[in-house]
Amino acid sequence: MNLYGRDLITTQEWSRNELETTLDLAARMKRDRFADNFTNILQNKTFFMFFYNPSVRTRQSFECAATELGGHAQFLEPKSMRLKTATSAGETVEDAAKVMSRYAAGLGIRILEDQVSAYGEGDNLLREYAHWSDIPIVSMAHDKYHPCQGLADVMGWSEWYGRGPGKGVDPVVLQGKKLLVAWGHGALARSWCSVQEAMLIGSRLGMDVTLAYPEGYDLDPAVVEWTKQNCAENNREFGITHDPREGYHGAHVVYSRHWMSPQAYQNGEFLKKQEIEKALHYPDWICDGEKMKLSDNGIFTHPMPIDRGHEVTDEVASGSRSCIYDVAENRLHVQKAIMALTMAGR
Amino acid sequence: MNLYGRDLITTQEWSRNELETTLDLAARMKRDRFADNFTNILQNKTFFMFFYNPSVRTRQSFECAATELGGHAQFLEPKSMRLKTATSAGETVEDAAKVMSRYAAGLGIRILEDQVSAYGEGDNLLREYAHWSDIPIVSMAHDKYHPCQGLADVMGWSEWYGRGPGKGVDPVVLQGKKLLVAWGHGALARSWCSVQEAMLIGSRLGMDVTLAYPEGYDLDPAVVEWTKQNCAENNREFGITHDPREGYHGAHVVYSRHWMSPQAYQNGEFLKKQEIEKALHYPDWICDGEKMKLSDNGIFTHPMPIDRGHEVTDEVASGSRSCIYDVAENRLHVQKAIMALTMAGR
């Protein structure tokens, strides 16, 4: 297996073997974080980070990752780049991508729902960059997917159900475990990318998946369909409920997070205000201690930042079964592994 | 003495022995700037810089410091981070700090008077980060203190009264010298942090301290009280004058700089405009050649940027007794020493 040069737009497009190799390398990099054989992997090499949307954690973890591999990540904001769009002049993706391929070992792109005029445009942009680039394109979260978060999620869950954080990862421990992906209320209009990636990679690794959300908060039908297929291929169960409690029964991993509704875009506009108002009408949709008692001593997971008091109570988020900081730490390790596997050797 | 893991919020909270160890290491790092034993200290490690307020010199010197120690400093602007405050939703300091502790070797924070709604809030924020973080918090200037500037100041003054810049630092030479901290006029509303830190560390190291400012420009009473106590412990003199000339008599170090009045905050607002107007009414409060003649062949010091023509004349700022560039350079060396002592070894 050779991942050199491969793009990572969603984990669904990597084989299970490739995902496991990445997780295994990430675990070794976590255990032996500054070992000599890791700190020279991107020595003197550059990784470009394109932030159409700002971010703290993603920027911190990617820039750390490059530094720990001996290289350097450049923080770039494409708004000052004036790329050509349907309505405005500017440099074509072809020109931008071809030049960047001469300079760097890889390119990360972050573009979320409020920077595009329709769901899927961010994904299209990543694929256009991937088409023209000679270097790997890595999603740093876009409107559809968030593969690095997905890998960090399953790495954290595997640690909690296996040997414990920092002791190595054996994804087989997730086989047959139940993942509940539950909508959370709050004054937010959050992307689908993190939850969709979690559904995909959880089901790939043999988990039962239950989606729970109020009527009107459907996710991308294609992603739901893929998740169903993944479950079917592993002989696992997939279900959807619109009850805020039901899905908790027997859950091993509880992922409670807000997401926007499919009505968020109208005539090319992202209706943030309207989404925020709507999302406050469902105060029942919070992960709390009472609901967690219904689970099978489940762990609480979240990609952060958390909207405490809306998506989840403090009691749960800071409780003894919360894996949030371990998952957040794992962003660093999986990203180092991805960069090492796809970008080293140039 | 082991400083590993220690926060640095003000020099007043470090022992005299700890401060001298830091100054000594800084002097060695200045003399032998790129020696092998220094350039690997933070190899592949990350230092986060949180700039609530922009800055050029502080950013330049901290980012250089990390680079020269073999690591990397990330330039982060928390305004895009939406931290939870009394009035707005957002990520808690607990969550932010706990995750950053997984990624980095240390965290620097800069937050000045115009980014808070009352004096002391910046200091509280640093202490909240220090509470939740597993990594050292270093002030890169906040509303109360500026420890790195204070260390750079006394390093520069010690060089000038000792063996000369770059020849090593023996803080004992400052014992019994007179520090004049004089208010300067100008279209500004500057923080108290630099002058307060200078008073504290100057008095710690055995200097006489005289404060000179127009009526109505009192500094933090608690800091003044600490300074008095420091002087008393060293059997040195402390005084306050409201005459623009009197304090110069016999001064060895003249620190002329503008600072805002205690009336700068009203109802949670920082009244910059009002402060600026008020500050222009005292044209006598400028450090000039005539006043410097009253001193004991004193040196002129300032943390920069200087408001030439208001705080000080060109004649003095660019004169043969100005130590401003040496002090500015020392920011780099003391910050390297601080990072080495508190962050290396993780």
Next chain:
Amino acid sequence: MNLYGRDLITTQEWSRNELETTLDLAARMKRDRFADNFTNILQNKTFFMFFYNPSVRTRQSFECAATELGGHAQFLEPKSMRLKTATSAGETVEDAAKVMSRYAAGLGIRILEDQVSAYGEGDNLLREYAHWSDIPIVSMAHDKYHPCQGLADVMGWSEWYGRGPGKGVDPVVLQGKKLLVAWGHGALARSWCSVQEAMLIGSRLGMDVTLAYPEGYDLDPAVVEWTKQNCAENNREFGITHDPREGYHGAHVVYSRHWMSPQAYQNGEFLKKQEIEKALHYPDWICDGEKMKLSDNGIFTHPMPIDRGHEVTDEVASGSRSCIYDVAENRLHVQKAIMALTMAGR
């Protein structure tokens, strides 16, 4: 020949021997990009990048260059620095430059036509920094010149007329070749710096130079005069035409790019809107396949970003005789060579 400490504001101020040494080192760095003897040149050293104007390519290539030499480039935006100007208070260039000289190995400055109130002010600023700095000042494009682009241009052209990209550079192959610098239309108001530098360095290296532009689009008369002199010293021809086709006859290198008119500044304002409107009135001024047929199998060159469809057709820009990506890549290599020659050894 010792270039250590030298500023680079325009190639016209470096000797032909110095330019050839730089090109030769750039070619060796391109061929053997990550060789040990190159990756330690700026080890642990800092290069400051001052971006008065944003840029993607220039920032990417300079930051990569520092990384590949083992150092680090700091991305700085001086708008937050409040330097003293005729009308506003702030830090003097003297103070800023003297402190930065203590921290860094070199300083790059980018300041284009829309950040100054009259043509030439950007150049003056660079020279003021050069006056006060102890470290080399490198233009990263300013209102008059763009020396790094000029060097990348001739490196690319030499590769195409010599041994091929990446096979080394022998500038002698440009001797006697004809360079056409042609104005291009479009909704733009672009700087003179790139085309002026190309005229200067092309003529230095023995090329015939023809300028082609509509009446009213004269460039800096002093630069035109220098170009004429360079041509005369090499016994080469210099000409100006206002016909959009004529200059193509016999051209070996076709440089088609928009530039603003000399009327762009009025009363200290940069009239971008007016320039853009005017520039759209000349649709004939586009480099297309038909015009290229008039050339001597010429190559197409452009400093990018390209305004495709206005300055040049897609057919030509993406055609088999387009050297744009090689020239863009060469920015990296010539900048590494410049930094190595002027900044290493401190």
